Amino acid sequence: MRIALIGYGKMGKIIEEIAISRGHTISGKSNSQNPIESIDFDGIDVAIEFTTPHFAAKHIEFCAKKKTPIVVGTTSWDNQLPFVKDIVIENDGTLLYASNFSLGVNIFFEINRRLAELMAPHREYKVEVSETHHTQKIDSPSGTAASIANDILLENKNISSWIHNENDTPATARGQFGVVSHRIEGVPGTHDVTYSSEIDTLEIKHTAHSRKGFALGAVLAAEWVQNKKGIFTMQDVIKN
Numbered sequence: 001m002r003i004a005l006i007g008y009g010k011m012g013k014i015i016e017e018i019a020i021s022r023g024h025t026i027s028g029k030s031n032s033q034n035p036i037e038s039i040d041f042d043g044i045d046v047a048i049e050f051t052t053p054h055f056a057a058k059h060i061e062f063c064a065k066k067k068t069p070i071v072v073g074t075t076s077w078d079n080q081l082p083f084v085k086d087i088v089i090e091n092d093g094t095l096l097y098a099s100n101f102s103l104g105v106n107i108f109f110e111i112n113r114r115l116a117e118l119m120a121p122h123r124e125y126k127v128e129v130s131e132t133h134h135t136q137k138i139d140s141p142s143g144t145a146a147s148i149a150n151d152i153l154l155e156n157k158n159i160s161s162w163i164h165n166e167n168d169t170p171a172t173a174r175g176q177f178g179v180v181s182h183r184i185e186g187v188p189g190t191h192d193v194t195y196s197s198e199i200d201t202l203e204i205k206h207t208a209h210s211r212k213g214f215a216l217g218a219v220l221a222a223e224w225v226q227n228k229k230g231i232f233t234m235q236d237v238i239k240n
Contacts, residue, residue, distance in 0.1 A: 064095070094225060
């Protein structure tokens with residue numbers, strides 16, 4: 001498979017290493033000095049995009065018009081999702097996006113949804129989401145934490161919203177829960193969901209040991225989405 005890397009920072013370099021180890025070829029690289037337009041997309045099988053929220057929609061549109069499937073790991077561009085989906089559909093393109101490409105995190109998502117469903121009738125438990133990342137992490141809360149929080153809302157109709165704070169747990173009103181972010185040098189990513197009552201505490205947790213899990217998931221997603229048309233998420237990869 002011939003891959004274009006859109007974004008060639010730390011994640012891009014790890015993706016390159018893993019892709020090559022799995023027998024793929026890196027046929028183009030884009031970064032701040034080499035825009036996506038500098039890549040020859042003739043013969044590119046799939047693009048993998050890890051950049052910044054400001055550029056993600058533009059890159060998706062570019063690849064849709066080139067008929068090149070794109071796997072997007074950039075987060076915090078959700079407000080542009082309706083526009084992006086229209087562009088992909090109009091151009092008969094292919095998009096696979098996720099807030100986190102780690103296989104373990106995506107299994108964690110499934111567990112979180114099921115746990116939220118089970119806990120919904122038990123209002124004596126207070127839920128909180130916590131995330132910790134390295135100090136270079138741009139978005140806060142992380143896209144993964146936002147996905148976790150939104151899934152809790154979907155499964156527990158007794159909760160109407162969540163609010164975010166950095167370093168300290170936010171004060172919440174009835175029907176709300178808190179999401180707290182921490183930034184510590186060298187931490188790839190840790191996410192916790194905690195349900196606490198006067199009687200006991202129940203916690204699920206995912207801890208990443210390196211960025212390799214995210215990179216491997218992105219390459220697996222690229223392998224899966226090749227020759228497909230439409231809009232997909234990492235859950236489609238996990239389930240199939």
